[in-house]
Amino acid sequence: MSKHITPRQAADLIPDGAVVSVSSSSGLGCPDLTLKAIGERFDETGHPRNLTTLHPIAAGDMSGIKGVDHIAKKGLLKKILAGSYPSGPSSAEPPLIWQMIGNDEVAAYNIPSGILFDMHHEAAAKRPGVITKVGLDTFVDPRREGCAMNASAAAEPVVEKIAFAGEDWLYFKAIAPEVAIIRATTADERGNLTYEHEGATLGGLDQALAARNNGGIVIAQVKRIAKEGSLKPHDVRVPGVLVDYIVVDPEQKQTTQTLYDPAISGEIFRPLDSFRVPEFNIQKVIARRVAQELSTGSAVNLGFGISANVPRILMEEGLHGAVTWVIEQGAVGGVPLLDFAFGCASNADAFMPSPYQFTYFQGGGFDASLLSFLEIGRDGSVNVSKLAFRPHVTAGCGGFVDITARAKKIVFSGMFNAGAKLAVEGGRLVIEKEGKLKKLVNAVEHVTFSGPRGIAQGQDITYVTERCVLKLTPEGIMLTEIAPGADLQTHILDQSEFPLIVSPDLKVMDAALFRDAPIGLTLATGGHHG
Known part of the structure; x- marks a missing residue:
């Protein structure tokens, strides 16, 4: 019997009240045609109703x-x-x-991506749930928001704090999906899936296992169907025994605004000179200073924002390959891409399944993480996941909480305040007008990273802005470097809601950072990855 069905037939398979797990990372790997068919069926018939959907990483990109x-x-x-x-x-x-x-029309939760993958893994193995320290003292912790995004969610908690072996842990109950909707490039007639045009395999295997082992169904959206037995077994990432139905979308996009780029899927390698080097601006100044924090031979995680430009800084300085980049969608090595293609990499060494990449992150096996900030609190905590006055501008935490839970070294980057009018002239920063919104605040609106927990764990925490560099210390946040052209009192101390500790060894940031020419970057030695 053929497993090939139409998108509408797939939508008709989903019962009212079902738990549906969807594999995607923004536009990357999104089974968009199948989701569209579910919405159209509901518009026509009023079904399926009252679904619970699970999205380890976001589905769709607007x-x-x-x-x-x-x-x-x-x-x-x-x-x-x-x-x-x-x-x-x-x-x-x-x-x-x-x-x-x-509008509180859906009970919505923001759960760290790695924990959501773990919840699938535990459901597949018929274990009760996830016991983890990831998220302690952040918005994930039930002593704060407990992952709830609105009142409906707060009324139905998904996490509890428990004592186990004399320590505090967070417990998330496993959730068994009745339907998993995953995506690949090719399915053979038996449902074996290969991912040759995909920018990552994401977590489709774990999601399929969770549905299959709990009596559910697995729907795979692909670009094409191949003859039974024609796929090489080493290329198959999800075996056909886990796949019930196949939906074909020959027009599915590889990722956001990208129909297909063979360099994203590792089928060809781009010449290094084909990658755009960032134009000279304030963000590039910050990215350069972040790059100075790196060590040769390190495995380094990257987040969205200014830090995503750091690989291009190393490339411009002739240091491509000095560190290995690792991103949550699964790419290891190569050149992480920017903007709409973030989450993909060209010229990657390997694609790890995303759940295993998160195991690597949660256990702190990598050397450093370069991430952004929206706010920094007096206690060193960081918010990247919520702005009350513009909630839809933020994407939520994604893998941020998993990544920062045990990272040895974290470099947060961002503008010192919001809306400042800035310029760079002659190797100096010129602050023409201050921003109206302070980003160094007494208490962050949402704790995505806990400063006190970072101190307790001995994590090395640095904050890089266009006008200064700050370090988290047990005594508070210490100012260690100041930009040439910045005034200590008016541009830094007066622009923070809380007092900063000024280092007795306060340095001036390298003027080369503020000039439109390579800076002669050299990296420290010390990374343990060859």
Whole structure:
């Protein structure tokens, strides 16, 4: 019997009240046609109703791949648990899912991506759930928000703090999906899946296992169907015994705004001179200073934002390959891509399944992480996941909480305040007008990284901005470097809501950072990865 069905037939398989797990990372690997069919069925028939959907990483990107917005309809969605959510510019209409969350029309939770994958793994093995220290003293902790994004979610907690072996842990109950919707490039007639055009394998195997082992069904969306027996067994990432139905979308995009780029899927390697080097601006100044924190031979995680430019800084300085980049979607090595293609890498060494990449991160096996910040609190805590006045501009935590839980070294980067008018002239920073919004605040709105926990664990925490470098110490946040052209009192101390400790060895940031020419970057030795 053929496993090939139409998108509408796939939508008809989903019962009211089902738990549905969707594999995706924004536009990367998103089974968009299948989600679209579910939304269209609901519009026509009023079914399926009251779904609970699981999205370890966001589905859709608001740039041609609607993803979860296809099913963001009152009555269709009852509950959603996601590592991140589609975000959009503050000037744009919020994505439909954000409107539902804000109107309390769906119980919405922001659960760290790695923990959501772990919940699938535990459900597949028929174990009771996840016991972890990831998320302690952050918004994940039930002593804070407990992952809840609105009142409906707060009324149904998904996490509890427990004592185990004399220590505090967080417990997330395993959730068994009745339907898993995953994506690949090719399915053979038996449902074996290969990912040759995908930018990552993500977590499709774990999601399929969780559904299959709990009596559910697995729907795979692919570009094409091949003859039974024609796929090489080493290339198959999800075996056909786990796949019940196949939906074909020959037009599925590889990732956001990208129909297909063979360098993203590792089928060809791009010449290094084909990668764009960042133009000279304030963000490049910050990225250069972040790069000075790295050591040769290190494995380094990258997050979205200014730090995503650091690989291009190393390339410009002739140091490509000096560190190995590791990103949560699964790419190891190569050149992580920017903007709409973030989450993909060209010229990668390998693609790890995303759940195993998160195991690597949660256990702190890598050397450093380069991440962004929206706010820094007096206690060193960082918010990247919530702005009350512009919630849809943020995507939620994604893998940030998993990555920072035990990272040995973290470098947070961002602008010192929001909206400042800045320029760079003659190797000096010129602050023409201060921003109206302070980002160094007495208490962050949402604790995505816990400063006190970082201190307790001995983590090396640095904050890099355009006008200064700060370090987290047991005594507080210490100012260690100041930009040439910045005034200590008016541009830094007066722009923070809390007092900063000024280092007795306060240095001036290297003027070369502020010039439109390579800086002669050299990296320290010390990374343990060859």
